[in-house]
Amino acid sequence: MDRRQFIGAAGLAGIALTGSEAVAQGRRVGRSDVERFRQRVADLRRLDDFSGGSSVFPLVEDEIGTLSSLASRGSYTEEVGRELLSALGELYQFASWTAFDAGRLEQARQLALMAANAANQAGDRTLGATALSELSYLTASSDQPAEGMAMARASLANAPLDVLPAVRVVLADRLAWACARVGDARGVDHALGVSEDAHDRRDARAVEEPDTVYWINRDESQIMAGRCWAELRRPEKAVPILETLTAPYDDTHAREVALYSCWLASAYLDAGEIDAATTTARRAVQLSRNTASPRTDTVLMTTLAAFDPHIDVPEVNELFQM
Incomplete structure (x- = not known):
C-alpha cells in the first residue's frame, strides 16, 4: 500500500486540523482500528441528523487527521491498508456533506472528488459511485447544473452491474435532482422511475447495506421527487407529495x-x-x-x-x- 495516499491527506483536503495528530511511530494497525473509524463516522452521521454541518464538520476534521496520521506512520497488511483507504474515502464523503451544509461549496466539491479517488484506489466501487453522485449533487446545486447532470449520469452508468438497490436509489435520486436543475422534466421522470424500480428490488430481498446509505427510504425518495417538481415549478405535482x-x-x-x-x-x-x-x-x-x-x-x-x-x-x- 502506497503511504503517499495518507501523508498530508487532511492538508490536501483544505482542512485545518483542530485535534492532535500525535501517533506512535510504527504502531501496528489492524481491522479493529478500521472498524473504529467506520463506527465513528456512522455515529457522526446520526449526530448530523439532529444538528448541522457547522457543528459536525470540525469533528470530521479530527477523524481525517487521526486516520491519515495513523495510516502514514503505522504498519499494516496490504488488505488493511486498502480498508483504511476506503475508510478515509468514507470520511472524505461525509466531510463533503457537512462542508456543503456549512456553506463551503467549493471545499465540499473538493472533498467529494477526493472521496471518489480514495474509494477507487481502494477498489471500493460502491463508495466510488456514491461519492461521484455526491459530487454531482453538489455541482447540480451550484451555478453549474449542466456539469452536475453529466456527473450524475456517469455515476449511474459506471456503477457496478450488481450494485445494491439502495445505492442505485441514491444515484437515481441525485440524477433526478440534476435533471430538475436544468429544466429536464422528462429526465426527472425517467430517473424517478429508475429509483422506484430499485426500491422494489430492495424490498424484494433484504441484504446487508453500507452505512453510507442508511438514510435512504421511499419517503426520502418521494421528498426528492417533490423537490424536483418544485424546482421545475410544477406545484400540481410537488404539493401533494410534500x-x-x-x-x-x-x-x-x-x-x-x-x-x-x-x-x-x-x-x-x-x-x-x-x-x-x-x-x-x-x-x-x-x-x-x-x-x-x-x-x-x-x-x-x-x-x-x-x-x-x-x-x-x-x-x-x-x-x-x-
Whole structure:
C-alpha cells in the first residue's frame, strides 16, 4: 500500500486540523482500528441528523487527521491498508456533506472528488459511485447544473452491474435532482422511475447495506421527487407529495423539516396559495433558528425573497417581521 495516499491527506483536503495528530511511530494497525473509524463516522452521521454541518464538520476534521496520521506512520497488511483507504474515502464523503451544509461549496466539491479517488484506489466501487453522485449533487446545486447532470449520469452508468438497490436509489435520486436543475422534466421522470424500480428490488430481498446509505427510504425518495417538481415549478405535482411526506418528521429534525417546509412553501406560492405558503414558511423560519446549517439559511432566504410580490398581504408582512 502506497503511504503517499495518507501523508498530508487532511492538508490536501483544505482542512485545518483542530485535534492532535500525535501517533506512535510504527504502531501496528489492524481491522479493529478500521472498524473504529467506520463506527465513528456512522455515529457522526446520526449526530448530523439532529444538528448541522457547522457543528459536525470540525469533528470530521479530527477523524481525517487521526486516520491519515495513523495510516502514514503505522504498519499494516496490504488488505488493511486498502480498508483504511476506503475508510478515509468514507470520511472524505461525509466531510463533503457537512462542508456543503456549512456553506463551503467549493471545499465540499473538493472533498467529494477526493472521496471518489480514495474509494477507487481502494477498489471500493460502491463508495466510488456514491461519492461521484455526491459530487454531482453538489455541482447540480451550484451555478453549474449542466456539469452536475453529466456527473450524475456517469455515476449511474459506471456503477457496478450488481450494485445494491439502495445505492442505485441514491444515484437515481441525485440524477433526478440534476435533471430538475436544468429544466429536464422528462429526465426527472425517467430517473424517478429508475429509483422506484430499485426500491422494489430492495424490498424484494433484504441484504446487508453500507452505512453510507442508511438514510435512504421511499419517503426520502418521494421528498426528492417533490423537490424536483418544485424546482421545475410544477406545484400540481410537488404539493401533494410534500404535504404528505413532511408529516413523519418531528421538530427534532429541525434542519430537514425547515428545508422541506421551504420547498413546500415555494410550491404553494407557485400554486397561488398564499395563506398556506405563509404558514409553511413561518414554520421554516422558526425551525431554522435551531440548526447550525448555513445551507438551510440560504434556502430560507431564497424562499422568503419569493414572497416579495405579496408584501401587501398582512400575513406576509408579519412573516418578514419574524
